[in-house]
Amino acid sequence: MLVEFEYWWLLILPLFFTLGWIAARVDIKQLIAESTSLPATYFKGLNLLIADQYHKAVDAFSEALYLNKDSLELHFVLGSLFRRTGETDRAIHLHMNLLENYELTEQQSTSIKVELAQDYFKAGLYDRAEELFLTLRHTRYEQAALRHLLEIYVKEREWSQAIAIAAELERSSGVSYRKEVAQYYCELAMNAIIQQDWASAKGHLDQALDANKNCVRANVLLGDMAAQQEEHAAAIAFWKRIEMQSPEYLGLVAQKMLKSYISLSDAHSxxxxxxxxxxxxxxLAQLNQYLETYQLSSIMSVLYEATLQAEGADKAAKLARNELIRKPSLKSLDQLLQARAMVDDQQHDLQLMQQTVRNAIGDRAAYYCDQCGFRAKQYHWQCPACNAWESLPPEPTEATIRDIKLLKRK
Incomplete structure (x- = not known):
């Protein structure tokens, strides 16, 4: 079926084209007007930002703001630059001036409070930052405010508040904070252990395991606590649980476990x-089993020293030789030379070789944070540099000279 063509449509089509052309011209004129109203220093500042020349960008945007004092966008850009360059006092003054001397909508006022709270946080004025972030909990900035509040409470070691905020942030964002919450409970347990409040400490550690069943630190601390109370069988049982969680952490408790095994024996027999x-x-049998199964260098070190003391240099040398064959390392070679020097006729030559190996090893064995590369001689559950939890691997790494140079550059 053919549709009858209406000739009067031909009169309307040119009208549509004309209206579209006029609208396009208006938009172009408006765009040109807006861009020409911006100070030239604004574009200069943008170019400096692209070139990462932040201090020069501060000067350019300061001049742009002087020429256009009513631009909130310029205030925000300049305030952010002040924070980036460490001039937090200027950022605070800038945003407080906006709140006190400008007529603002509720949304604009809230946005400025967000900026001011970040200024206080950057300046280390956590009490003032906390007060402002708490007022932002039920706004569109809620998640950002909660993340900052969590960071504040962790920095100030307010673990109960950190647990509450983490739970709220998890509900709001849908992101799991179970690992972090378990660590916060472990920190509360540490405080209780220092005060020898064993019941409270155990309660916190149980809560840590409820939050994260794979929280190795909770079982480490439960074992430590039992050992302090001379409950060595219980301590060993807690530490053995680590094998079911993350066996690579067994090296952290190998020495403690051996001491508790020894304490179970009759000291007088x-x-x-x-x-x-x-x-x-x-x-020793338990540690040998762990070594055979998981081949952890930290367990090898504990086992070697214990074998040397309990069974003599020959047994220790055999242990070191087997380890050297299975997993060659300078540490195992050093142990083998040490043991052989105790029984071999060429003692002086072996001691010389051992000293050469030790000089080659130096202090390279360390724990390196996966997040920021921080180097630590002892294990930390929280990186001292970037504050990430469980970011240090449980086994120390024998870094090469090249690795150390790369880390220093970072």
């Missing part, structure tokens, strides 16, 4: 007929 005490024997 070194064994029948001079034999090795039962507890020490069981402890």
């Amino acid at each position: 070194p064994g029948n007929g001079g034999e090795m005490p039962k507890g020490l024997k069981e402890g």
Whole structure:
């Protein structure tokens, strides 16, 4: 079926084209007017930002703001630049001046409070920052405010508040904070352990495991607490749980576990007929099993020293030789040379070789943060540099000279 063509449509089409052309011209004129109203220093500032010349960009945007004092956008850009360049006092003054001397809508006022709260946070004025961020909890800036509040409470070691905010942030964002919450409970437990409040400490550690069943630190602390109370069988049982969580952390408790095994033996009965005490024997067997299964260098170090003391240089040398064959490293070579020097006729030559190896090893073995590269000689559950939790691997790394140079450049 054909549709009858209406000739009067031909009169309307040119009208549509004319209206579209007029609208386009109006938009172009408006765009030109807006761009020409911006100071030239504004575009200069943008170019400096692109070139990462922040201090020069501050001067350019300051001049632009002087020429266009009513531009909130310029205030925000300049305030952000002040924070970036460390001039937080100027950022605070800038945003407080806006709140006190300008007529603002509620949305504009809220946006400026966000900026001012960040100024206080950057300046380390956490009480003032906290007060402002708390007022932003039920605004469109809620998630950003909660993240800042969480960071404030962690920095100030206010672990109960951190737990509450983390739970609120998890509900708001849908992102899990279970790992962090478990660590906060462990921090509360540490405070209780210092005060020897064992019941409170255990309660916090149980809560840590409820929050994150794979929280290794909770079982480490439960074992430490039991050992302090001379409950060595319980301590060993807690530390053994780590194998089911993350076996790579077993090296952190190997020495403690061996001591508790030894403590389980009768201290006055070194064994029948001079034999090795039962507890020490069981402890060495347990560590040997872990070494065979997981091949952790930290367990090897504990096992080597214990074997050297309990069974002599020959046994220790055999252990070091087997480890050197299975997993060659300068550390294992050093251990082998040390043990052989105790029994070999060429003692002086072996000691010289051992000293050469130790000079080559130096202090390279360390823990390196996965997030920021921070180097630590001891394990930290929280990186001292970037404050990330569980970012240091549980096994120390023997960094090469090239690795150390790269880390120093960072």
